[in-house]
Amino acid sequence: YNAIPDGYPQPGKHVIYDDSETIDLDNVPLNGGILFKILVLSIDPYLRNRMRDPSVRGFMPPFVVGTPLQNGGVAQVVRSEDPTYAAGTYVSGSFLFQEYVVANASDVSGLRPVQTKGKLTLSAHTGVAGMPGATAYTGWKEYAKPKAGEVVFVTAGAGCVGATVIQLAKADGLKVIGSAGSDDKVEYMKSVGADVVFNYKKTKVADVLQKEGPIDIYWDNVGGDSLDAALVNCNKHARFIECGMISVYNGGETYQMKNLNYIYQFEIQLHGFIVLTLVPKYPEFFTEFADRVASGEIKYNEDVTIGLENGGAALEAIQRGKNTGKSLIAVADY
Ligand code: NDP
Numbered sequence: 001y002n003a004i005p006d007g008y009p010q011p012g013k014h015v016i017y018d019d020s021e022t023i024d025l026d027n028v029p030l031n032g033g034i035l036f037k038i039l040v041l042s043i044d045p046y047l048r049n050r051m052r053d054p055s056v057r058g059f060m061p062p063f064v065v066g067t068p069l070q071n072g073g074v075a076q077v078v079r080s081e082d083p084t085y086a087a088g089t090y091v092s093g094s095f096l097f098q099e100y101v102v103a104n105a106s107d108v109s110g111l112r113p114v115q116t117k118g119k120l121t122l123s124a125h126t127g128v129a130g131m132p133g134a135t136a137y138t139g140w141k142e143y144a145k146p147k148a149g150e151v152v153f154v155t156a157g158a159g160c161v162g163a164t165v166i167q168l169a170k171a172d173g174l175k176v177i178g179s180a181g182s183d184d185k186v187e188y189m190k191s192v193g194a195d196v197v198f199n200y201k202k203t204k205v206a207d208v209l210q211k212e213g214p215i216d217i218y219w220d221n222v223g224g225d226s227l228d229a230a231l232v233n234c235n236k237h238a239r240f241i242e243c244g245m246i247s248v249y250n251g252g253e254t255y256q257m258k259n260l261n262y263i264y265q266f267e268i269q270l271h272g273f274i275v276l277t278l279v280p281k282y283p284e285f286f287t288e289f290a291d292r293v294a295s296g297e298i299k300y301n302e303d304v305t306i307g308l309e310n311g312g313a314a315l316e317a318i319q320r321g322k323n324t325g326k327s328l329i330a331v332a333d334y
Pocket of ligand 1: 044135159160162179180185242244273275322325
């Protein structure tokens with residue numbers, strides 16, 4: 001991490017690849033810890049939030065300029081002095097953006113062994129069976145309160161979170177409206193079961209919701225004019241699940257909300273949440289839901305960037321909506 005971005009994060013400027021340090025894999029002291037070989041690192045929209053001026057408040061601490069970025073990933077234990085994690089074990093956890101990491105198990109947040117089974121691949125543990133999938137699953141369980149026949153609107157519906165929400169909503173018998181920013185993404189939303197799909201760059205959100213709504217649930221990944229359109233096109237007691245607002249992550253002109261007064265008029269329930277808070281309440285995500293992924297019932301797609309040196313480009317791409325599916329870096333063969 002090289003500099004705080006003032007707009008979109010640019011590879012080579014805000015994020016650089018530095019290969020000046022090497023680790024002697026055979027001899028590096030472990031001090032009771034583990035040598036991990038990083039296989040996959042997750043690229044998520046919120047990383048931009050951590051690339052901020054330290055004086056600005058946020059839900060996670062800002063990254064420190066001059067140190068590696070950090071995020072969820074999958075690794076293999078190469079050497080270990082920790083009896084819980086034998087050499088060869090595959091794990092997921094939060095790792096520095098490096099090819100190898102030496103750490104004690106207690107210093108890797110979320111560290112746990114992972115397995116593969118059917119469609120539940122190693123990389124899926126960074127996506128549909130990992131943090132973004134858990135976001136969809138736990139947020140939906142906690143706040144959607146769905147009734148068959150109700151109408152839900154999902155933005156960024158072709159991303160990992162959005163596409164998982166679409167499938168959960170269909171399984172609960174809802175009519176699903178999904179929006180995304182390209183025609184390919186629109187097709188993808190249809191392929192995972194959405195009933196009404198559109199490209200918000202070509203069609204006005206408000207027009208679609210007026211025709212296909214009113215909505216009972218809004219799963220918000222973007223904020224801005226989509227949220228404004230949802231407010232004015234919802235039913236009384238609608239649930240708004242405020243998962244993300246990517247339209248404001250990268251600065252630029254901020255959309256001026258016009259319809260906030262509908263929050264009280266329609267007695268809307270607004271639920272903002274962070275996945276880490278909800279996960280402990282839904283342990284079945286790691287068992288029952290993972291089995292639904294393994295069986296192919298819950299579908300997902302991935303956008304794989306090869307090599308840590310290309311991680312900066314992936315970071316910019318997800319902010320610009322250039323990713324199709326779960327964005328991840330294949331740091332090594334897996
Ligand atoms: P996605 O793969 O969906 O990537 C983000 C997508 O957002 C882009 O591909 C792009 O798709 C869309 N986008 C970018 N800019 C805009 C814009 N200005 N207006 C509308 N859409 C835009 O990422 P995830 O599935 O990982 O995450 C989806 C959302 O969930 C994000 O907002 C993220 O921050 C949030 N999140 C929240 C968590 C929580 O704990 N609350 C945890 C994890 C994720 P398109 O081409 O369709 O525009």
